Amino acid sequence: MRRGLVAAVCDTHALAHYAFGGQRLGKRAAALFDACDAREATIYVPAVVMVELGFVLAGRRSPSATPLRDFFEDLFANPAYQPYDLTPEQVFLADEARPNNDPFDGLICAAARRLDLPLITRDADIEGWGQVRVIW
Secondary structure, X not given: OOOOOOEEEEOHHHHHHHHOOOOOOOHHHHHHHHHHHOOOXXXXXXXXXXXXXXXXXXXXXXXXXOOHHHHHHHHHOOOOEEEEOOOHHHHHHHHHOOOOOOHHHHHHHHHHHXXXXXXXXXXXXXXXXXXXXXXX
């Protein structure tokens, strides 16, 4: 992680990789999650990421699958992880410009643009789009 970076927005797959072991995170992304765990950085979790991660957790057929509420209550117990509510402004930003046809990607990028923060993602469409800074 470069010095001075203290906040970012996370994409769904980045949060899922972090939550389920982190082995697939890029070096800079892993460092940012580590800094957040140590309460030295802040990661904003857009509401739409919470919805999309709910789909991921619902798809896990293991009886030990973590309920969505429990997952986010545990995550947000660390104040370095902050939920970020979906606002009409994000909806408008996503309608005006998005990296692809995925509505989740559009809304996640709108959150990063609204907060003027980089996005933790390895999504090639988002990186190639160039409208948000990307960390991986």
